[in-house]
Amino acid sequence: MGKHVIVLGAGIVGVCCALELLRKGMRVTLVDRQAPGMETSMGNAGVLARSSLMPFNHPGLWSQLPRLLKNDTVQFRYRAPYLAKNLGWASRFLLNARPSVFNETVRALDGLIRLSAPEHLKLLEAAGARHRLRDTGWIFLYRSEAAWNSGALARNTYAQYQVPSQTLDPAELARLEPALSPIFHRALWIQGSYSVDDPHAVVTAYADLFQQAGGTFKRLTASAIRRDGQGWTVQGAQASESLSADQLVVALGPWSQALLKTTGIKLPMAFERGYHMHYRGRDGASVTRPVYDTGGGYVLSPMARGLRLTTGVELDACDAAPRTTQLDLAEARAREAFPLGDRLDPAAWLGRRPTLPDSRPMIGQAPRHPGLWLALGHQHIGFSTAPGTAKILGELMCDKVDASRHHPFRPERFI
Secondary structure, three states: OOOEEEEEOOOHHHHHHHHHHHHOOOEEEEEEOOOOOOOHHHOOOOEEOHHHHOOOOOOOHHHHHHHHOOOOOOOEEEOHHHHHHOHHHHHHHHHOOOHHHHHHHHHHHHHHHHHHHHHHHHHHHHOOOHHHEEOOOEEEEEOOHHHHHHOHHHHHHHHHOOOOEEEEOHHHHHHHOOOOOOOOOEEEEEOOOEEEOOHHHHHHHHHHHHHHOOOEEEEOOEEEEEEEOOEEEEEEOOOOOEEEEOEEEEOOHHHHHHHHHOOOOOOOOEEEEEEEEEEEEHHHOOOOOOEEEOOOOEEEEEEOOEEEEEEOEEEOOOOOOOOOHHHHHHHHHHHHHOOEEEEOOOOOEEEEEEEOOOOOOEEEEOOOOOOEEEEEOOHHHHHHHHHHHHHHHHHHHHHOOOOHHHHHHOHHHOO
8 A cells, every 4th residue: 555645634533643654654644624623622621541441331321221311410411313313323332331342342442541641641742732731630529428339330440450549538639629619428539640731732732743744734624535546535525625645544533424424334423422611710719630520420620721611421413503401500510519600611612522332442444445544433532542543553554463452443343
């Protein structure tokens, strides 16, 4: 295969893949309809955490299902017509909550996160963005003994995979985060993890590093892809717009599904949408690291532009209109726990988290499509796993290796 590759998608995953392939000696064109980091990568909680190895579809999900299906929790909401159209995906998602698949997923995600963390540190240093990094971990908050007990599977899994953590009683929590209200029965401090104060700025810094190293960035709205002879062509929205290369990487996150349909590939992908809003803290109140209120269904993260409140899961079509009820509910719960001030944004931000039925990303060459590579489906943890994804993709594309760590992410699982 030739040395020129197009990477479609300039979010955190696409930018990291472009950097890695450039490092491997390829000529790389990074393509997106917007500037780098303007979509899903813009709005996350900024966490780079070992604890992200826990998928949402774990064995405890079955017992939670009756409550979740009532569609009135802060943590999880869905639009019934969308769920009805995607019962096949939902059934596979639930089947993959069984212990055997859960254990395989945790092993795979743990390896991917471990691979990513040191690469992130190198990239932050090289891109001049190390000042955005905090190494203070993040904290899970529990409002009752029952809530604490419901987290036993996660804590046992963290212990099994040696994720550093410390249990905090109310007094210890108050010493670490004095601005929190004294409503929490217990907390778990996830240590050995990082967070950043502006995920979008990090993606932008990585994209600048890519261009400084000789990579090319182009704005194009991809409407279709097709194989042309020995290479691939990306068709733009206008008939006169197209780009061609020897190989193509699709890293478009939630928009990968629609684009891949144009070449006959059907992805079993659903969209776990989420919202964020920035706030002032009253009288200068803040937190010093991200905190996850397990009962409130939100994460509160200190960011460069204020306190970012990010919500849980809303299952709906990728580009359906925003429905901010979940954000309003999460804000109400957050005000019970913290002295939130005014909203700082004119409107809520909406992001889409692309999720495959086993909660693992897809990394590798598409079956029966030589030269078409996939790096997508990272659900909630693209920010934590992007550099590791890039390393694996680079090995598969350039080194032709066959390593066990690639196997759990193979596209053949679903294509």
